Structure formats: C-alpha cells, structure tokens
Amino acid sequence: MKVLKNQQGYALLVVLLIVVLFFSLSATFIAGSLNHSKQEQTIDVNNHAVAAAEMGTLYFTTDFERELKMLKYEMNTQTQLKLNALIDCIKYPLGNACNTQAKRDQWEETIEQEMKAILIGRIMDKVQLLNTQIDVKKSPFTEEKIDYSILKTTTVKLNKELKNVDLPATVDKEVESIKIEMNVQGTSEGVLKELIATFLVKMPDGFLSSEESIKVDTLQITSNVDLKYENVFSLIPPTQSCSALLTNVLKSIAKAPYECLSVPGEKLSTFVDQIKTAKLDPVDFRVYTNSFSEYVCDKNCNNINFQGVSVVVKESDASASNNINNLVNARLIINGKLGTGNNLMNLGKNGVKQSLIVKELVIDGNIKNSANTNFLVLGYNNPLVLANLKWGNHIEISNNSRFCVDIDRVKSSDLNLLSQQIIFSGSGVMSYYSADKNKVFELKNASGADRTVKEGKNTYKMTDLYVKRESSYSTFLANCGVSIKSTNTMPLDVSIPVPIDIDIDLEIDY
Structure with missing residues (x-):
C-alpha cells in the first residue's frame, strides 16, 4: 500500500513538471511574439x-x-x-x-x-x-x-x-x-x-x-532708283511753304520728295541753316521760287552757295540766267529755257560738284572753263516740241564736268552742230540718252568723218574717249548727278514669338 502511494506521488509530480514546462514555453513564445510585433510596428x-x-x-x-x-x-x-x-x-x-x-x-x-x-x-x-x-x-x-x-x-x-x-x-x-x-x-x-x-x-x-x-509695311524715304523726266520737272509744283515742310519732316509725316514754295521774305540761307540745325541733309530739299534774286541772293549775287539744295526757277526769271557764273554747290533747275547774252564761264570754281538742269539752252556767249558741273539739257515733255541747243562760238566741257543731253528731245540740226564743235579737255565727258536703240550721237566733222585725237603715236576716235550712251533714262539722270528722294511702301521683316x-x-x- 505504501509503494502504491509513492508511485501515485511520482506521477503527480511528473504531471506538474509538464504543466510548468508548458506554461514556461508558452510564456516564452508569447514574449517572443510580442517583441516581434513591436519590431514590425517600428518598421511600419x-x-x-x-x-x-x-x-x-x-x-x-x-x-x-x-x-x-x-x-x-x-x-x-x-x-x-x-x-x-x-x-x-x-x-x-x-x-x-x-x-x-x-x-x-x-x-x-x-x-x-x-x-x-x-x-x-x-x-x-x-x-x-x-x-x-x-x-x-x-x-x-x-x-x-x-x-x-x-x-x-x-x-x-x-x-x-x-x-x-x-x-x-x-x-x-x-x-x-x-x-x-x-x-x-x-x-x-x-x-x-x-x-x-x-x-x-x-x-x-x-x-x-x-x-x-x-512683313510690316511702312513708308521709307529712299533714293529713287527709277528716275523719270517728271521727277525732274514736276507736273504739279508744290503749294506748301518751306517752314511748313520742315515742320512736317521733323514730325516724320512729310513725304519725299521734300518740295516747297518760297514766300516773299524767306531766304535760302536761312532755310539751309534750319535744315542743318535739324540735322537733315540739304540735298533732300527742293525749293520753287518766283524770284531767284530775292530768295537766293543776299546783298549781291556773288558766290551764291546753295549748300546742295535744289532751286527751281521759272524760264522768265532773268536774274537766274544772269548769275549762273556765280553759283557754288548749286542744284539749279530752270523750268524752261536758259537764255542769256552772257558767257557761261568758270562754273564750279570752288571744287564742289554742282548741277545745272534746263529744258532748252539758247545763249549768245561761250561755254568754257566749266569745272565740277553736271550740265543737263533735257528738252520738253511734248514730242511735237523739240528744244533748241545753241551757243555762241565756243563750247567746251572740262575739269570733272559732264554735259548731258536727251537727244530725242533736241533739234537734230543743233545736235549735228554740237557733234562738230564741242570740245573736251581734262576729264570732261558727255552722256546722252535715246529711247531709240538705232539712234546714236557721235562726234563728226562737217564732212561726216569721225573726229579724232592723237595721243603719242596713237590716234583715237573722240567719240570713244568722251561720249557715253546711257542704257536707261534712270541711269542717264543718275550718272548726270540727279538724285531725288521718294517715299515708298516697304515691307520690313519682324520676328514672331516662338x-x-x-x-x-x-x-x-x-
């Protein structure tokens, strides 16, 4: 009986040990699980x-x-x-x-x-x-x-x-x-x-x-590259005063060519000073006047300096014809005939190029000793009226001067005489224009033979040396010193946003 009780006690002890071990393992597992859960929570x-x-x-x-x-x-x-x-x-x-x-x-x-x-x-x-x-x-x-x-x-x-x-x-x-x-x-x-x-x-x-x-269109003042007869002799003279013109130019609302009509009391010298004060070029301006002497001359008409301004006078204004020899740096346009009994001498004596433009030339005196002068005879714009080109006994083009003739608008008899009598010296030359390709101007003597000149042992035709036919009327005027500004519509490029x-x-x- 005692042995049986001992065996039962041992069995109970073993069960208790197993229970304790189970709870220990469970506690360890639970603790590990709780720790792992905490680590996962930190990572999250x-x-x-x-x-x-x-x-x-x-x-x-x-x-x-x-x-x-x-x-x-x-x-x-x-x-x-x-x-x-x-x-x-x-x-x-x-x-x-x-x-x-x-x-x-x-x-x-x-x-x-x-x-x-x-x-x-x-x-x-x-x-x-x-x-x-x-x-x-x-x-x-x-x-x-x-x-x-x-x-x-x-x-x-x-x-x-x-x-x-x-x-x-x-x-x-x-x-x-x-x-x-x-x-x-x-x-x-x-x-x-x-x-x-x-x-x-x-x-x-x-x-x-x-x-x-x-393209943005604008109006630009440019040199006219297609010059015509009408650009030189305007069909409709201007009516605005020169002071009004200058005001409009300064406001950039004037259209070229810059043309005005002088009024009594105004002077060319004053107008030139105003142009220069405005930092403009006198060459761009053209003034029509009814009295050359009153507008251009001061106390007298000696050494009249146009400073490049073009002055247009009437054929009937004798004061212009009588004072041509006194011009300096001039651009004088006679809207008709230049007729005088005086000689045309010593033109351009100050060394500055100038221009004298007429429709018709009839003088009793001689033309000689001209220098630095473009002399243009352009005739009339009426094909039924041919211009005279007459001089006294002597016509000579010399010293950086150019004589320019539109031979379609001048009498053929006068051209024939010019062919025989014109003389060139220094660097003087002649330019001519004709719309007829078969019409030519050559230097001939009275018998119709070519005029020649001898230089050393060589003999040259004078026509080849001194006469040049211009290919177009515009080129003819340009080579004879005519430069006229015009207002043109010009498309200018402007970039666009990209x-x-x-x-x-x-x-x-x-």
Missing part, C-alpha cells in the same frame, strides 16, 4: 514616414512643375506685347528708334534679353511662393498620424558651365539654367524622414523665331 512607422516624405515630394514637385510649365504661355504673351511696340515703331511714320536694320536687330536682341530676365524673375517668384509653404504641414489622410511639409528651398543660377553666376569669381554671368533644391519632410507617429528634390530648369534657346517672320519649351530635370535623393 518608418516606412510610413518614408511614404509620407515621398507623397510630399510628389505633391510639391508636381505642383511646382505645373506652375513652371504654365509660364510658357505667359512668356509668349509678353513677347508679343514687346514685338507690338516694334511694329508700332515701324508703321508710318517710321520712328527714329527703328529706321535702320541695325536698330531693328538691336531692338529684337533687347527683347530677347528682357524676356530672359522676365522668365528668370517669374521662376524666382514661383520659388518664393514655395517658401510660403515652409513648415506648413499637410495631411493626406485625416484619420492617420501622417503629414509632410517643406523644410527649405535653395536656388542657384548657373551659367553654361554650371557655375554659380552670383559668385564674384564667376566671369560668365549669362544664366543658362536655375537649380532649385526642395527639402521635404514626411512624418508618421513622430518618426521623421527627409527627401531632397532637385530641379534643373533650363533657359529656352530664344523667345523669337530665327526662321519665321512677318513657343518656348521650359525643359525641367528632376532628381530625388533619399
């Missing part, structure tokens, strides 16, 4: 913080990139507004700020520079807008303890070598890109994680198209 919180930072980076960078992309529409509008100012300058009257191609090119270059500065400024404005969001926490989920915010932003303007242009040591200050760093922080249940988003915003190649342009592409590179560092 860290992951949530990283995810929060990523969400914040995505939120802020997407919004910022969208704002930058929208700038291209604003830049296109601003560029067009600046081009409109250039277009307004080009439209009549053409402004002084854009009246040459060089000035227009510089205007467009200035637009490029200004638009680049505006774009840089607008990008910096966008960065400043980001700065207002610093430390402002945003929660994507209302029930979760997760948020994100911007910690700081830094901006650096870089040149093409990616050097900071704001540093004193940087020589090249031209901004080619802007580097923007954004530090974003994500938070999950008190755990913080920071990411850095780096933007590289590249400047566009240009704001104006180098390949496309538009749609810019704001190139953005984005990198994220963990």
Whole structure:
C-alpha cells in the first residue's frame, strides 16, 4: 500500500513538471511574439514616414512643375506685347528708334534679353511662393498620424558651365539654367524622414523665331532708283511753304520728295541753316521760287552757295540766267529755257560738284572753263516740241564736268552742230540718252568723218574717249548727278514669338 502511494506521488509530480514546462514555453513564445510585433510596428512607422516624405515630394514637385510649365504661355504673351511696340515703331511714320536694320536687330536682341530676365524673375517668384509653404504641414489622410511639409528651398543660377553666376569669381554671368533644391519632410507617429528634390530648369534657346517672320509695311524715304523726266520737272509744283515742310519732316509725316514754295521774305540761307540745325541733309530739299534774286541772293549775287539744295526757277526769271557764273554747290533747275547774252564761264570754281538742269539752252556767249558741273539739257515733255541747243562760238566741257543731253528731245540740226564743235579737255565727258536703240550721237566733222585725237603715236576716235550712251533714262539722270528722294511702301521683316519649351530635370535623393 505504501509503494502504491509513492508511485501515485511520482506521477503527480511528473504531471506538474509538464504543466510548468508548458506554461514556461508558452510564456516564452508569447514574449517572443510580442517583441516581434513591436519590431514590425517600428518598421511600419518608418516606412510610413518614408511614404509620407515621398507623397510630399510628389505633391510639391508636381505642383511646382505645373506652375513652371504654365509660364510658357505667359512668356509668349509678353513677347508679343514687346514685338507690338516694334511694329508700332515701324508703321508710318517710321520712328527714329527703328529706321535702320541695325536698330531693328538691336531692338529684337533687347527683347530677347528682357524676356530672359522676365522668365528668370517669374521662376524666382514661383520659388518664393514655395517658401510660403515652409513648415506648413499637410495631411493626406485625416484619420492617420501622417503629414509632410517643406523644410527649405535653395536656388542657384548657373551659367553654361554650371557655375554659380552670383559668385564674384564667376566671369560668365549669362544664366543658362536655375537649380532649385526642395527639402521635404514626411512624418508618421513622430518618426521623421527627409527627401531632397532637385530641379534643373533650363533657359529656352530664344523667345523669337530665327526662321519665321512677318512683313510690316511702312513708308521709307529712299533714293529713287527709277528716275523719270517728271521727277525732274514736276507736273504739279508744290503749294506748301518751306517752314511748313520742315515742320512736317521733323514730325516724320512729310513725304519725299521734300518740295516747297518760297514766300516773299524767306531766304535760302536761312532755310539751309534750319535744315542743318535739324540735322537733315540739304540735298533732300527742293525749293520753287518766283524770284531767284530775292530768295537766293543776299546783298549781291556773288558766290551764291546753295549748300546742295535744289532751286527751281521759272524760264522768265532773268536774274537766274544772269548769275549762273556765280553759283557754288548749286542744284539749279530752270523750268524752261536758259537764255542769256552772257558767257557761261568758270562754273564750279570752288571744287564742289554742282548741277545745272534746263529744258532748252539758247545763249549768245561761250561755254568754257566749266569745272565740277553736271550740265543737263533735257528738252520738253511734248514730242511735237523739240528744244533748241545753241551757243555762241565756243563750247567746251572740262575739269570733272559732264554735259548731258536727251537727244530725242533736241533739234537734230543743233545736235549735228554740237557733234562738230564741242570740245573736251581734262576729264570732261558727255552722256546722252535715246529711247531709240538705232539712234546714236557721235562726234563728226562737217564732212561726216569721225573726229579724232592723237595721243603719242596713237590716234583715237573722240567719240570713244568722251561720249557715253546711257542704257536707261534712270541711269542717264543718275550718272548726270540727279538724285531725288521718294517715299515708298516697304515691307520690313519682324520676328514672331516662338513657343518656348521650359525643359525641367528632376532628381530625388533619399
């Protein structure tokens, strides 16, 4: 009986030991499970913080990139507004700020520079807008303890070598890109994680198209390249005064040729001074006067200097014919016949080229010792009326002078006599024009043989040396010193805005 009790006691002890061991193992397992659960919870919180930072980076960078992309529409509008100012300058009257191609090119270059500065400024404005969001926490989920915010932003303007242009040591200050760093922080249940988003915003190649342009019509004062008889002898003389003309020229509303009618009391010398004071060229002006002596002469008519102004007088104005030998730097147009009993001598004696234009020439004296003078006989614009070309006993063209004749409008008998008697010396020459290709002017003697000149052992035809046929009427007038400005409609090129592409590179560092 005693042995049985002992056996039962041992069995109970074994059961108790097994129970204790089971609970010990269970406690160990539970403790391990609790510890593992805590580790997983920590990892989840860290992951949530990283995810929060990523969400914040995505939120802020997407919004910022969208704002930058929208700038291209604003830049296109601003560029067009600046081009409109250039277009307004080009439209009549053409402004002084854009009246040459060089000035227009510089205007467009200035637009490029200004638009680049505006774009840089607008990008910096966008960065400043980001700065207002610093430390402002945003929660994507209302029930979760997760948020994100911007910690700081830094901006650096870089040149093409990616050097900071704001540093004193940087020589090249031209901004080619802007580097923007954004530090974003994500938070999950008190755990913080920071990411850095780096933007590289590249400047566009240009704001104006180098390949496309538009045409803008304007009125330009240019030398007339298609001169006609009517350009020399205007069919309708002007009625506006010279003072009114000059006022309109200064306002850029006058149309060339600049022609005016002198009024009693006005003087050529005063008008020339006014033209020069306005920094204009006297050669561009033509004055019609009813009295040569009253308008051109001062106390006397000696050494009258036109300073390049063209003066148009009537055929009946004897004071012009009687004082031709006293002209200096003149452009005198006699609207009809030059008839005088005096000699035409010593023209152009001051060495400055001048022009004398008449429809008809009838003088009793001689023409000689002329220098630096273009003498034009153009005839009448009526094919039924041929002009006289007569002189006394001697006609000589010399010393940088040119005698110019429209042979279609001059009597053939006078041309035949001119062919026999005209003499050339120094660098004097003759130009002529005929619309008939078969009609020629040659230097012949009374028997019809070619006039010749001997130089050394060689003999030359005088026609070959001294006479030139001009190919067109316009060339004929131009080579004989006639230059007339005209107002023409000219299409000028203006660039158009090019749609810019704001190139953005984005990198994220963990």
